[in-house]
Amino acid sequence: MSDEVPYYCSAEALWDVEGEEDVDLPVTNLTGGEDGPPDMALDPAWFWKNGEKIKVRFLDGSPVLQARVRTYAEEWEKYANIDFVFVTEGNASIRVRFKNPRDPKDKTTDSQLGTGAKKFVIDQNQPTMRLYSLNDDTKDDEVCRVVLHEFGHALGCVHEHQSLAAKIEWNEEQVFADAKKFYHWDKEKARNQIMKVNEQATLHSSFDPKSIMCYMIPPKWTKNGRGVKKNLTLSETDISFIRKAYPFRTRNAGRLSVVPEIRPIYPPLALNSKVIDFDPPYTATPRVVLGLTLLDASHETNVRVHLHTPSESERGKASFTLNLDAWADTKLYNAAATWLEFSRGEVEYEVGEYNTLDTRPNFRQPALPSPDNPGLRRDISHVDFRKGKYTSPPNILIWLTAFDFDNRYNWRVRAAAHNVTASGFDVVIESWGDTTLYSAAAEWVAYPKDQAGVLSGRVSSNDYRNWFPAQAGNQGKVRFAVPFERLNPKVFMALSELDMDSSRNLRVKVYADRVSSEGFTWHGDAWEDSLLYSVGADWIAFG
Template sequence: MADDYPKACVTDALIAPEDLAPSNIIGTPNGPDHLALRKDAFWPNGKRLKVRFLNGTTFLQDKVKYFAQTWEKYANIDFQFVASGDAEIRVAFKWNNDGGSWSYLGTDNLLISKANPTMNYGWFDENTRDEEFSRTVTHEFGHALGCIHEHQSPAGTIKWNEAKVIADLKASNGWDAAKTRQQVINKYQAAQTTNSQFDRNSIMCYFFPADWTLDGQGTPDNRVLSETDKAFIGKMYPFRTHDAGKFRIAEAREWYPPVALNSRVIQFDPTYFEAPKLVLGLNEVDMDAKANIRIKVHTDPIDKRSGEDFKLNIDSWSDSALYGGGATWLEFAAHETDFQGKSSSTQVRPSNMTLTHPPVGVFDTLTQRTIDQVPAADSAGVRRDVKTFAFPPGTYSAPPNVVVWLKALDLAKGANWRVRALARNVTASSFELAIETWADTRVFSAAASWVAYPQGRDGVCSGVVNSLDYRAWYPPASDNGGKVKFPAAYDKEPKVFAALSHLDVDSARNLRIKGFVDAVDSGGFAWHANAWADTVLYSAGLNWIAFG
């Protein structure tokens, strides 16, 4: 480590959406000294961050790539290394003969001129050992994710020998007492940070000597992520779904006898700091044809402060016989700004329009009509329930993408089960969610959940697949599916989630349908919407979304 870089401790505490004091990055002549941080220092969760090298040998660049990507195993962030063009993170080696190693924090990288680095390594060369690459690269990319100095975390327990620290840093760095207090000794207020318990083993904690403290407790020479690092960064940049992302009744019981109420407690791993938002959809139904098709997927009320678990339910009611079923869900952390918008209490809107904050939601036909009411048919014989959802003003500059999943059905027996849910008339300010049926089908009620996200969102794409895209509804077929190619290939295997948005099944036999995806790779996946036994499936479709 360079002589002018103090052996000080830095953080696994991340910037919270509060006003922050000046940065405590240790500065060098060309580094980010006294940087002021904004409220939005977090990158959006799932962000694909472009990283470009401004100089350096292939050997040095490859080492940085390797150790930087350690964070990707535990945080929903993707470092994409590019050879040219714009990049949020620009890496240099000994830039203008700068012998220090440093990085700007989080989204403050965006404030820096594109001609200048946002990260510098001042002492790497062809003889540097892997232990030093691991310690320094992992540490600096932690800063790039928004990490501040551990010793200035509100949870810090260091008892500084202030006279010794001030004297040593004056001798080594030429700092006066005020600068040493700002950079090393002073703590952040609790309201300014989100932090774990103080962790001396954190990769974000550099070595400092025992005689800098009154109790002789220095820090170890940390070279890899600690268990606290892994857990904490996972909470701040959580993966979309920490469980399998789906639940099947068959995992909890045998298909016979049928059971009306079915549930499972889903543990968030790692946990969230507050309850995330959930989007739910049915992906499997196995019900007896002798009674109405009544099924819904829902959760018990989630404590707003709880980020540990939730209870997922797949239920039926009355005389309906539920043999099996399945559900898919999405998790969105409370601070994920790309799936949030600005609320407004003054917007004037029609009485049938719901203003949503954030843009995830549910439409249940029972909020608009009773089960004995039937929507009028249009000229094509389609009957639809429609709800208009308004996005918070300023959320989108162009029509967003909207994913819609069926989450509850109450369909009359004796007529074929035909229902579909879709987003239509999507604009930058609103969209219509329609739940439709046709012919002699009777939809007593139905519900659909939805999520909207902006076009061009890094690492996210979605779409609709349907058997009607490649065959007519008749004759029926039990096996339906195909291959989906992503609009642009991912640089690693993404996570793909799908649920039912369309079904047309003969009511003379039990309703058995299962929608799922498999064979996922960086270029696409295979989808399936299948029936089994004697079920007659005329058509089926899924709405899918991929995160990578």
């Protein structure tokens, strides 16, 4: 791949292409017809699960040629949350073959569309991608072009020149004649592979002649003599498209701090909000799960904080508003939050929230003591998962998003999942001792225990020390049960438990550092004169 390739196929430049460039006719095409999907719509059904590890196996080819294909295929991974796992044995969803064993002259180059590979080619000895035009002598830019294009199909991308936006005025007779001459295609196949407009391909807003998914079009194939040059690398539109189709989870930092991103620490203001752009935007409003990671509030008044975002129906695909608010006379100096984003397609994940005001609207009336432990007072909300969602009890992560504490008593709160079964669980928010917790809220995520590429857990200072005496710095090492294959998983962590002395300001933060494929170090810290008896956090890691 090189930068000196002339990319002047933008709309204007494209129309200036003159004369007949005696360049190769397109060799790439999409498997259709008998053994493929009849219409190559951008139906989400053809997309792999976001984050999926897709096994790829070569059925033949020299190690050098295989390595070249692998290199260019992996170019897509920079922009798509997809992991091509190249295997040498065992079952693989994508199988690549370089030679037609029955016809060595066959130059067919094609691929099944997306998950069609699993549906339409069952035999593990048969290819889902045929790269018969490539061999050890093929030039690099040609290998790059063909591999990017065919792996684009394998990811679910359709032909750009067949998109609704292309509006190409074909010189049909010429296309038919050349298709017959060069490919031995009949009229129907020429129409299907080259000229037929894909009505459902609506994700591209405008025609991108630079797309790797666009055929080279000789000028004589169009009525107005406007052609499309051969594209050798991913265009900006290809990149933005694939990033939308397979978004990396929480592409942004997943972190917002009131100070300094919204305002200085002084004076403390109650209402703090910021619009966070999803980068890139989603194709449908994603679900967002929030958690508090840092608080700095005065002990002179009750501590009331609420981290929230508008409900899903009031949010958009491109951004969301994060609010870190206090109310009444609370002095909130600083607060910070993290969040997780789950696209609609990530159906394995269920998310939700619970505010104790939903079950105990009269917040002055204390929560009921726990029958099994009278020292604990609990607010409980039962969650039913969607029917048939999980076949065994899922993992659950819970993050605190709000609380309203009386400042005359110590601040103690804990959120946890109890009685987890395949059909549901109880969100439990509890306090203990003489604490007066008027209200609190938490958000949760559930996902199958065997979900690939994600791990979660809970850490607490209670795991290794007594609550007394208070200690400002708390930390520990977390070792992943199974190391991640990629070097640096993303770790998100927020408060799930807190016990602090109300004679000092409430200053606490939780975070993870030294993240590696093996694990990370967690921290739960207070600062200045704050007294931190215990602190706990739930974490989730994606790799």
